[in-house]
Amino acid sequence: MKTINTPFKIKGLQLKNRIVMAPMCQYSVEKEDGIPNDWHFVHYVSRAVGGTGLIIMEMTSVTPEGRITNQDLGLWDDSQIPAYKRIVSEVHKHGSKIGIQIAHAGRKAEDAIQPVGPSDLQGEALAEETKYGGLKQPRALTIQEIKQTIEQFKDAARRAVEAGFDTIELHGAHGYLLHQFMSPSINNRNDEYGTDLSKFGIEVIRSVKSVMPEDMPLIMRISAIEYIDGGYGLEHSLHIAEKYKLAGVDIFHVSSGGEGVPGTLKPGNYPGYQIPFARAFKEKLEIPVIAVGMLDNPQVAEATLSNKDADLIAVARGMLNDPYWSLHAIREVTRKVTPPFQYSRGIR
Numbered sequence: 001m002k003t004i005n006t007p008f009k010i011k012g013l014q015l016k017n018r019i020v021m022a023p024m025c026q027y028s029v030e031k032e033d034g035i036p037n038d039w040h041f042v043h044y045v046s047r048a049v050g051g052t053g054l055i056i057m058e059m060t061s062v063t064p065e066g067r068i069t070n071q072d073l074g075l076w077d078d079s080q081i082p083a084y085k086r087i088v089s090e091v092h093k094h095g096s097k098i099g100i101q102i103a104h105a106g107r108k109a110e111d112a113i114q115p116v117g118p119s120d121l122q123g124e125a126l127a128e129e130t131k132y133g134g135l136k137q138p139r140a141l142t143i144q145e146i147k148q149t150i151e152q153f154k155d156a157a158r159r160a161v162e163a164g165f166d167t168i169e170l171h172g173a174h175g176y177l178l179h180q181f182m183s184p185s186i187n188n189r190n191d192e193y194g195t196d197l198s199k200f201g202i203e204v205i206r207s208v209k210s211v212m213p214e215d216m217p218l219i220m221r222i223s224a225i226e227y228i229d230g231g232y233g234l235e236h237s238l239h240i241a242e243k244y245k246l247a248g249v250d251i252f253h254v255s256s257g258g259e260g261v262p263g264t265l266k267p268g269n270y271p272g273y274q275i276p277f278a279r280a281f282k283e284k285l286e287i288p289v290i291a292v293g294m295l296d297n298p299q300v301a302e303a304t305l306s307n308k309d310a311d312l313i314a315v316a317r318g319m320l321n322d323p324y325w326s327l328h329a330i331r332e333v334t335r336k337v338t339p340p341f342q343y344s345r346g347i348r
């Protein structure tokens with residue numbers, strides 16, 4: 001019995017298989033209005049045609065200033081909703097479910113005049129990773145601005161629900177604002193948002209949950225460890241995640257790193273390098289998890305699921321390489337696949 005093509009259900013979210021398309025920024029909004037265009041439509045619908053159980057749309061900002069670049073998607077205005085609706089309804093026609101990753105880049109916002117963060121500590125970033133050869137000097141958010149940002153997360157979640165998304169993922173990983181607040185190396189505030197490193201995350205979780213239907217699960221992406229020198233380890237992320245779970249997170253999507261400052265420790269560069277983190281989250285928190293990171297070998301993906309290291313596996317670069325990755329992986333693992341009838345003479 002293979003697991004990759006078995007259904008998965010949590011609350012009202014029913015998936016036809018265990019395969020998730022990981023969120024991937026496309027930096028393709030031409031008019032700087034945060035609205036998805038035909039590129040996004042084709043990109044996401046192709047992966048639905050390709051048999052993916054759950055598609056998670058790329059990092060989508062809750063404010064214009066919270067974008068990494070001005071070419072990023074946004075959900076800060078009701079006028080943005082219809083373009084998302086169009087993608088969601090087409091994806092549904094192919095039997096896939098779709099979520100959206102909502103986020104604020106914080107100090108990693110590259111095009112903001114002055115980025116904001118929990119503190120004024122500046123990330124360095126590898127020069128080749130940004131257009132500007134580094135990150136800008138951020139400004140610490142005031143308490144009033146923190147409260148406003150929490151409201152902006154809530155408004156974006158309300159718009160995502162209105163657009164018809166099946167789930168929402170909070171981007172709490174990769175050195176963006178939610179991660180910045182929970183990181184002792186980045187958050188040096190003296191007020192309650194610094195003395196309690198989970199406070200901002202908890203308030204964001206509660207606020208988005210307040211506008212999500214009761215049976216819609218909330219996913220949170222989290223960096224299980226940091227690679228910055230002196231950064232946090234698993235014990236810290238599990239401690240914070242326990243509180244996030246109590247606040248309302250239903251699934252953790254377990255990644256690592258992204259602080260925007262190179263450290264001596266480096267992420268693994270081998271299949272399944274983040275599986276131990278997913279397993280630790282699943283065991284310790286007794287909650288469904290999505291594993292991610294070089295799982296594009298279908299047998300490695302299947303092993304991750306069958307060994308119960310994770311409930312779902314996410315694939316990013318593998319899906320750029322092959323929009324039909326899910327159908328091909330199911331075929332390889334189970335020797336049986338049902339493609340759209342139009343493709344049945346090619347994928348069998």
Ligand SMILES: Cc1cc2nc3c(=O)[nH]c(=O)nc-3n(C[C@H](O)[C@H](O)[C@H](O)COP(=O)(O)O)c2cc1C
Pocket residue numbers: 022023024025026058059101171173174221255292293294295296314315316317318
């Ligand atoms: C082009 C590209 C864009 C990405 N954008 C995002 C993003 O918007 N949000 C996010 O959480 N991770 C992002 N990631 C990270 C992926 O979701 C994933 O965690 C990472 O690539 C490891 O998975 P893989 O080995 O299957 O590629 C991006 C990765 C790539 C390659």
